[in-house]
Amino acid sequence: MTVNPAHTALWTAPHASGAVDATVHVPGSKSVTNRALVLAALASEPGWLRRPLRSRDTLLMAGALRALGVGIEETVSSSSSVAGGPDGTGEAWRVLPAGVRGPATVDVGNAGTVMRFLPPVAALADGSVRFDGDPRSYERPLNGVIDALRALGARIDDDGRGALPMTVHGSGALEGGPVSIDASSSSQFVSALLLSGPRFNQGVEVRHTGASLPSMPHIRMTVDMLRAVGAQVDTPESGGEPNVWRVTPGALLGRDLTIEPDLSNAQPFLAAALVTGGKVVIPDWPSRTTQPGDRLREIFTEMGGSCTLTEYGLEFTGSGSVHGIDVDLSDVGELTPGIAAVAALADSPSTLRGVAHLRLHETDRLAALTKEINELGGDVTETADGLHIRPRKLHGGIFHTYEDHRMATAGAIIGLVVEGVQIENVATTAKTLPDFPDLWTGMLGA
Structure with a gap:
């Protein structure tokens, strides 16, 4: 080796x-950049990400979405001398959603956002999507997303590992609906389902059943960004049940977003x-x-x-x-x-x-x-x-x-x-x- x-x-x-x-x-936020990329890829119209982070994790996300058929055009204004410079000034990504399709192969590297946010997207693809990554990615928990997607109607081959590598056999749509998961090992399990939830036929209702949820601010980030592109989301903070999030099915809007x-x-x-x-x-x-x-x-x-x-x-x-x-x-x-x-x-x-x-x-x-x-x-x-x-x-x-x-x-x-x-x-x-x-x-x- x-x-x-x-x-x-x-x-x-x-x-x-x-x-x-x-x-x-x-530089820009990785968490915001990768969520924004997923939402823009699932939108019904083009969108812009300005001052996105250019790092290994975000480039892996962009590369994965391109493999699924999403157009992502990178531009740099004349005011920026270096593409992807430290502060991202002058750089923008234009995201052109065109539906998601397979067959495709996704390299997640060791990016939790890529390995967890994209399997629900792949379930919407018309074809099979293979997920692989760095050796450490095989050891990181993914069972919350895999089990939930199966309960919602997806077909996934992971040889029973509950981890990478795996293949999601997309059928062009996912029925969605209510699902219970234990997200105590990663709040990204909840965010992953919420991000794609508006595109499921019945939307999604995610109920966390395990111990206390870590990283709650990241779930609030996901909810805020969903609402900003037109999704209807009910949360515990907005008067809903404790540990339950509901996303109504519907179209997502393209946005012009400057990354914090x-x-x-x-x-x-x-x-x-x-x-x-x-x-x-x-x-x-x-x-x-x-x-x-x-x-x-x-x-x-x-x-x-x-x-x-x-x-x-x-x-x-x-x-x-x-x-x-x-x-x-x-x-x-x-x-x-x-x-x-x-x-x-x-x-x-x-x-x-x-x-x-x-x-x-x-x-x-x-x-x-x-x-x-x-x-x-x-x-x-x-x-x-x-x-x-x-x-x-x-x-x-x-x-x-x-x-x-x-x-x-x-x-x-x-x-x-x-x-x-x-x-x-x-x-x-x-x-x-x-x-x-x-x-x-x-x-x-x-």
């Missing part, structure tokens, strides 16, 4: 010589201000959003910073001290690696709770964070549903990433304060944050 040199290369994390003072243009900056990907830059006692400005931070990353304002303020939201964006300032935190991250689990990195540099212990589901993400993030921080001299203990972190004096060493983009950025945060930290496979950040090394060194004025 050929090993990609980028997977073994070591990147010396830049060490901050003083307080960071920078403005960082964060990815607030979760702003995390390492805000963390840089916090751990160095500096200041970072993130332009275009929305005043209202369903992105989980917006909670960073509250969490990092409690850990020692302060922030101001202006018409220009978010200004975040570190106080020079970093405090430990006891926090439930069940709704914002993707923020855990960065928060753990900051907690390892704090002046008091931290407990991060409600994130047992992270063991099923790009890697087992709880085990990975425990191992890597401890190998730099830290004191991290796994709990049943999270981490307990006791700050210790850290030293340099190799920080392994397990092909997980958020592990790479967590290591970079530690490297700002601890000299000699080397990040293995920093290129994995291209999954959702292209050009991270350049953005990071640019923040430091290098």
